[in-house]
Amino acid sequence: MGPTRCLATSEVITILLLTMASFKTAIFSFLLVSIFLSVSVKVCEAQARPPTARGLSYTFYDKTCPKLKSIVRNELKKIFKDDIAQAAGLLRLHFHDCFVQGCDGSVLLDGSASGPSEKDAPPNLTLRAEAFKIIEELRGLSEKSCGRVVSCSDITALAARDAVFLSGGPDYNIPLGRRDGLTFASRQATLDNLPPPSSNTTTILNSLATKNLDPTDVVSLSGGHTIGISHCNSFTNRLYPSQDPVMDQTFGKNLRLTCPTNTTDNTTVLDIRSPNTFDNKYYVDLMNRQGLFTSDQDLYTDKRTKGIVTSFAVNQSLFFEKFVFAMLKMGQLSVLTGNQGEIRANCSVRNANSKAFLTSVVESVAQELIEM
Numbered sequence: 492m493g494p495t496r497c498l499a500t501s502e503v504i505t506i507l508l509l510t511m512a513s514f515k516t517a518i519f520s521f522l523l524v525s526i527f528l529s530v531s532v533k534v535c536e537a538q539a540r541p542p543t544a545r546g547l548s549y550t551f552y553d554k555t556c557p558k559l560k561s562i563v564r565n566e567l568k569k570i571f572k573d574d575i576a577q578a579a580g581l582l583r584l585h586f587h588d589c590f591v592q593g594c595d596g597s598v599l600l601d602g603s604a605s606g607p608s609e610k611d612a613p614p615n616l617t618l619r620a621e622a623f624k625i626i627e628e629l630r631g632l633s634e635k636s637c638g639r640v641v642s643c644s645d646i647t648a649l650a651a652r653d654a655v656f657l658s659g660g661p662d663y664n665i666p667l668g669r670r671d672g673l674t675f676a677s678r679q680a681t682l683d684n685l686p687p688p689s690s691n692t693t694t695i696l697n698s699l700a701t702k703n704l705d706p707t708d709v710v711s712l713s714g715g716h717t718i719g720i721s722h723c724n725s726f727t728n729r730l731y732p733s734q735d736p737v738m739d740q741t742f743g744k745n746l747r748l749t750c751p752t753n754t755t756d757n758t759t760v761l762d763i764r765s766p767n768t769f770d771n772k773y774y775v776d777l778m779n780r781q782g783l784f785t786s787d788q789d790l791y792t793d794k795r796t797k798g799i800v801t802s803f804a805v806n807q808s809l810f811f812e813k814f815v816f817a818m819l820k821m822g823q824l825s826v827l828t829g830n831q832g833e834i835r836a837n838c839s840v841r842n843a844n845s846k847a848f849l850t851s852v853v854e855s856v857a858q859e860l861i862e863m
Contacts, residue, residue, distance in 0.1 A: 539812075541820045546828025547666035551645075556637035563629055563649045564657070570625060571657050575767045578654035579719030580619030584626070585651030585822070586715065587615055588644065590702070591684045593825025595672030596644035599623060599838045602675075612681035617722055626650060627838045643838035644669040648822050655818075658718055660769030661811040665822055670832030673841055688725045688784035692793035695786055702824055708817040710790055710799040714810055716761040716783070717773035723750035723757050726783050737788055739780040746783075759783070774804035 543549070552559045570577055588598040591609055598615060602608040609615055610623075626647055633641040645667045656662040676684075686698050699709050726746070729735040731753040734743045742763070749759045760766035761783055762773045773787075777800050782788030790796045803810035833842050 539816065541816060541823070543666045544823040544826050544828070547668040547823060547826060549664050549666050551667040552637075552641065555640045556633060558636055559633055559641060560649065562632050562636055563646065564653050566629060566632060567625075567650065567653045567657055571654075575658060576720070577619070577621055577625065578658040578767075578769075579715075579761075580622035581625060581647075581650045581654040582715050583719065584618055584622045585647050586712070587618060587685060588647055589821050589824045591681050592672065592674075592676040593827070594644055594648060594669055594822055595825070595827050595832060596642065596647060596669075596835070596838065597672040597675040599626060599643055599647070600672075600675045600841065601839045607678060609675045609681050612678045614681060614685040614687070617725075623839065630835075630838050639834055639836060641834070642669050642671045642832075643835050644671050644826075646838075651822075652818075655769050655814075658767065658769040661815055663815045663818075665819065668826075668828050670827040670829070671835045671838075671841075672827060672832050686786065688721070688786050689728050690786045692786075692789045692796055696795070702821075704817065704820060706796050707799055707813055708820060710796050710803065711810065711813040711817040712821060713787060713790060714771070714773050714803065714814055716787060717765070717771070718767060718769055719761045720758045720766075721761055721783055723755045723759070724753075726750075726785075727753040727755070729785060735785075735788075737780060737792060742779075742781045761787075771803050771807040771810045774800050774810065778804050 567578075567581075584598065585594075587609075588594055588596060591598065598609045598618075600608050600610070602611055610618060626643060629646045629650060630641070630643055633646065648665055648667070648669065652663065652665050684698070686694050690698075695709055696706060699712075704712070727750055729738055730743060730747055730750060734740075734747075746759065749755075749757050762776055763781055764772035764775060773782075776782055777788060777791040780788065780791075782791065791800045803813070836842055
């Protein structure tokens, strides 16, 4: 069974016009239309956004940095005009930030004397170096316009939003007010919170359920793979020593040309139909057994998610609606607000005047236990 959705205004009008035919008075019909449209709009608006985390607001920078959104979007327009592939890198960066320790910009931090950072953990080694540079450039532009009032975590969230829109996806508002974390997660915590592409649907659903993300959210967020590329080592387990029988034969043959051995370090697109356009073709790929990762294709194999995949494949508007809802949920995971955290002067380094040295969360807890 696919996900439920709000009726579009045009759908409501069609239903009501059919209903009106049975009424004798035009005035009564007009009033009925007005009432139904009002109720429909209010219900859909209520469903369009998940609850906003305490401390975040859709108007957070209206007074302190009123041009922030246009600063970010205008700069990304220039960047994507030269290289649209950077959009996928920024979207993935936001995912990897939020899934590990919450949306606190911790994935942006460099390592320290205490150990390697999140970005040094295996799941993050393929994050685009350019994505980190772009976030810092955007931070610099916002500071030049408004002073140091905008967090790196908010900039990362805005960049992901605009990456979606500027590559053809939906435009939507996001709540802001995140603060930057003072610590980065350990290597093990990063591994535990970022299931590999070889994971099946059960693993993915169980992992994201701990973050209050349901199957519809999971399938929606997976649609981010409608843009971007992957290295061979993320999917050669499906090619060697023998091809995954679920995979389309011609698709597999073409992948073996790109990745002739299981040690080849080439790349290929995630969505063979429209690799640089944010649309619903990723789900069409899955229905044609042309999903690249196990974690992708298994969404269509597993009965818990197959109906959702099908719904999105035939209805792009529905996919966009559910994707936005899931992004808003994900973008508020374990956020720091108010006086928590800090506003970094450099996205890759914690501020020098912070109260404690940069350590991983695990190391901090361990030290506290020693001192007790």
